[in-house]
Amino acid sequence: MKKAIYSLSIFLTSVVTMFVVMKLLGFVLWVNNALLDKWMSLIGLFAVPAFVYVLLRNKEVKQSKVIKVTIFIVMIHAGWLWWSIQQPYNYTYIESNQIISSPYLVYENQNWTLKEKLHSKYTLFKSVNPILFVKESVRDGDAGLVDGIRWSGGNTIKKDNSIYINTKYGNLLVK
Incomplete structure (x- = not known):
């Protein structure tokens, strides 16, 4: 079960990372008359911290450092999600x-x-x-x-x- 969660978090984290890079390069994904920003930030809110947590745990980093980094990443993604929800539809x-x-x-x-x-x-x-x-x-x-x-x-x-x-x-x- 842990291997499946780890594999899924790697896949979803790579999708979110690819989305962010494409966004920085000037690309927009448009599906059913809506941007995918909100959905990608929601996926990133769960996938990226899970990936970082499992990755740091496997590298034998101190538990307090793992928790601090994971909380920091959750805060960044929560901010991204909040920002994407607040964006006006222009x-x-x-x-x-x-x-x-x-x-x-x-x-x-x-x-x-x-x-x-x-x-x-x-x-x-x-x-x-x-x-x-x-x-x-x-x-x-x-x-x-x-x-x-x-x-x-x-x-x-x-x-x-x-x-x-x-x-x-x-x-x-x-x-």
């Missing part, structure tokens, strides 16, 4: 069509700046396959375009050899 999905060849995810960072109107930074992720998206660009645009695309729909238009997502709230440059 993503929207854009289907591919005749103008854009692959689907896009658009993320609105709501740290608004006031120029003449409220402006937001938008991160565009291009589809690699149906669930994996890679960061393509970061653009400035009018605030609230993600909600406009989500609720009113956004169509893509081509203007002056550039591609835009057009909503009733404004345009967002894609390419």
